[in-house]
Amino acid sequence: MFMERALQKGNFRLTDYKIYKQQIFQLFENYKSLRGEINDGIDLKSLETRIENLKNNQFLIAVAGEVKAGKSTFINSLIKEEILPTDVLQATNALIEIFYSKRPYLKITYASGKIEVIEEEAKEILKEKLKEVASIPEDYRDIPVNLIDLYIVENGELMMIDDDFIKYLEERSGIENLKELKYKIENYAFSRSRDNIPVKIELGYPFPWEFDEIRLVDMPGVNAIGGIHDISFSFLDKANAILFIHPIKPVESESFKRFIASVITNKSKENLFLILTHSAVFLEERERLLEEAKRIYQNLISPDRIFAVDSVLKLIYEDLKKGKTLEEIKKEQKQKRKWVVYFKDLAEEEKLDEKEVFIKYSGFEELVPALENFLVSAPFLELLKILELIKEGYKEQIAIYNETIRLLQSQKKDREEFLAEIERRQIGLKKLETYCYFVLEEAATVFMGVDSPIENSLDQLKLDYYDKFIKSADIEELRKYYRDAENELNVVVQESLKNISKFFREKLEQVGEQFKEEYNIQIPKIDFSAIEETCKRAVAKKEEIIKEVVESIVENWNFLKPWKWLKSSRKKRVVIGVREVLDSEAFFKTLKNNLIETFIEVVEELRDQFYRAFEFYKKSIGKLLNEKRAYLENLKKELKSNEMIDYEILMLQKNIALIEKEVKTIEEFIERLLQ
Ligand SMILES: Nc1nc2c(ncn2[C@@H]2O[C@H](COP(=O)(O)OP(=O)(O)OP(=O)(O)O)[C@@H](O)[C@H]2O)c(=O)[nH]1
Ligand SMILES: [Mg+2]
Missing domain, CATH: 3.40.50.300 (P-loop containing nucleotide triphosphate hydrolases)
Structure with missing residues (x-):
């Protein structure tokens, strides 16, 4: 990625970061108002969350x-x-x-x-x-x-x-x-x-x-x-x-x-x-x-x-x-x-x-x-990604407006022709939807099932950490490994989601070229980053559970009262008398076993969650295509006078000009960040 590379040489200071952050909030406000009701494929909710996170960043x-x-x-x-x-x-x-x-x-x-x-x-x-x-x-x-x-x-x-x-x-x-x-x-x-x-x-x-x-x-x-x-x-x-x-x-x-x-x-x-x-x-x-x-x-x-x-x-x-x-x-x-x-x-x-x-x-x-450079380079990268996303949205808005202008012009010229054109596009979209389902089916066989990369990573992870838990010599090590395992699980999830997105993106690009020629339609933009976020969140529910377990361990991480931990966070009740309590070896053994059990449960449940998240991709794509079809349907129904058409075209062109100006600002901004 060019952005990561550019950022590596970076010399970012906290003061710059603060200024840039402020500017991005303004750009986002402009984006929201320019975008209006139009769906440019960028998931506004998810973008808003990312902006909020920047605001509250500590x-x-x-x-x-x-x-x-x-x-x-x-x-x-x-x-x-x-x-x-x-x-x-x-x-x-x-x-x-x-x-x-x-x-x-x-x-x-x-x-x-x-x-x-x-x-x-x-x-x-x-x-x-x-x-x-x-x-x-x-x-x-x-x-x-x-x-x-x-x-x-x-x-x-x-x-x-x-x-x-x-x-x-x-x-x-x-x-x-x-x-x-x-x-x-x-x-x-x-x-x-x-x-x-x-x-x-x-x-x-x-x-x-x-x-x-x-x-x-x-x-x-x-x-x-x-x-x-x-x-x-x-x-x-x-x-x-x-x-x-x-x-x-x-x-x-x-x-x-x-x-x-x-x-x-x-x-x-x-x-x-x-x-x-x-x-x-x-x-x-x-x-x-x-x-x-x-x-x-x-x-x-x-x-x-x-x-x-x-x-x-x-x-x-x-x-x-x-x-x-x-x-x-x-x-x-x-x-x-x-x-x-x-x-x-x-x-x-x-x-x-x-x-x-x-x-x-x-x-x-x-x-x-x-130190400053290190601290802010991750948020800087996030700033860049957000800017790129907004830019993408704008580009899509311009494409949509241009498409509408073309349709309006053809409506003015020859109404029959215009209706035929719309119908052709609708058929194209319908086909596209079917095709998307094929892609999804294909994705399912690649990404799910016993031999899928996800399954393999999860199995490997289970094995690795089973071993590490067993071999750890003291509670401290156990604690570290448990956190390591949790972090690695997270990486597996993120990587897998990225791969799925990549798969869809490439497939859709391929098919896009073909559809563009045949039906004169543009495949609607899909905000994969937002889909990834949503899926991550669905999967993260599992993570919260992991956290709870860890916290209950942490809270009661006390050699003096091991039974408390065993009782409060496990269903199994282990009764250890006061004397045995000081026998920390017994405690450690029990703790280890419980941890292993918990971890395996966590991985299994994560797998389920993950498959559920996969369904989400299906829904998101279907929804976008439907919206686009409805939009064409509306165009078809509306009968417009030539004056009305001219006026609408004028407004659309005005919008395009405004957006282009904003895109230019963003491009300059990106350039400054990458300097
Ligand atoms: N010359 C010099 N003296 C230092 C430096 N850092 C700390 N000291 C001295 O070392 C002593 C201990 O420093 P503290 O900052 O209290 O150390 P600490 O790590 O906070 O100690 P604890 O909180 O007790 O663990 C003080 O007398 C400081 O003046 C340094 O960089 N140079
Ligand atoms: Mg001190």
Whole structure:
């Protein structure tokens, strides 16, 4: 496709995207009014949905990485506001969503359901509050606070810490000798309750990063041994971009490898960036380390997705832009002090001005455009597709008007001749309809049945994932594979629909030539993209069911209470006593089996849905042909005076002129986008 190719070299910025988006809304309004009641083959409903989706489009950026990698500092430097607390340990279950809001506010949802909202407060107050609820005192760094919190979320307050519980914590966290820290565990656990464990933190702030469509998520740190929690997983799964933050030294990162291998889905890998932070600390080695990272990870992530940055330099740059002097910055914050001193010297050496040196060495000048380009290239492609569709509609409108003009002219010349002409076309259409049914029959034998490509893909998928489910070593892997399977199912559906459309399109084109000569009729345009959308939606019903299942797993993805999951989302009741509950192996086995069963059911039902969607093609084509026949029938019935005919022709020509002007605008627009 030329569009995809043109977009690859793209250099799209979010600001351009916003402008173009606005323009396309206007073009669509024009299209709707010009089109009027005429059916140009473009499915207006489906086009409208696509426009709506563009309107509501949001970009979700997930920022993940190990504890203390510099996630919060990175986000602050990106949004140009030091609002997230840094240098405090982010509570393991508390992820913070940040988005643009004219009025600052902070909303905290606790496990008990209690909601706290702070509005219209100064930055410092929001920051303090965030620190209070979303972080864990450094003292508790050596105990598995996340597991304790999770237990309380599920079971309510802990009344007593016994040996069994400590043993359980040891097993789950991989931390040894927790017994010695019993007092600390007690101190922590007794201070926690559902009322003070946050499950969702949302921060709206008027940060001066221009893009109100962006939502950033500051994720709790992942660690090398364990993976991530389910809330984090669901965010990663939804994210348009995932930024994995890692200090530039040492470049080799076990957590990153594990993150790719068994945490994120295959689909999410396509959205992954590796951001190496603290690059000012190793300024001399920076290039070498960056190259090394590109080499080490070459099989995991494309080199143009790896960046070296220094968030603190970027923060100093933003301070300077806000009018602060280096002296002031130096005094204000200890952590910036030495960089101010060092880079001031460097600026003199390199004859750069103050601002230049900080932004240059921050690395953000490379990262931000690349990130923006990545985020908006998919919506840009959608913009182009919509423009092409509208253009196609217009072209069809012009064809219809021209056909009508010709008919009107012949009506004026010789009425007998005119009637004969219409009848000929009607016969042609009737034949066309019969022919379409032949095509449909042919399609049915190609696309349905035991040996069809769809059946083969579905069977293969079932086999592949059966194997993966069986072999997965822990719940995390199982979760990833289940999502992978779901995504792949989706791909099978989309590919198959595309193939069916292609089949019809080619067949109809062939036959179109023939009919044009013989009957002087144009085959009506069929909006295959809309048919595909509709079918996808019909099939997607199945997908929602998949989602429900996954969500019920996610929600109850808790080793402490496996029976809850088994009861709530499966019909089968598995009774496991409290003791056995801690026997996670048994739980894992049961979970695996249930998952496999569910998956196979899902595939089977999807198949049915898919065949039903196929019927839809039949209906759509039949409907179009009928409409066209009725239109000719009407022309035949109406008796018109010559003046009336002249007037109508004039109006039609006027319409054509208007449409042609609009087509030209669209063509210029497309050209600009592809530049
Ligand atoms: N020089 C330099 N220091 C950085 C950079 N990024 C973070 N830091 C420092 O590293 C420390 C930890 O940064 P945070 O942003 O709190 O790290 P985090 O990943 O959010 O940590 P957790 O939320 O606890 O997992 C802070 O003292 C930051 O000032 C960087 O790019 N360059
Ligand atoms: Mg943090």
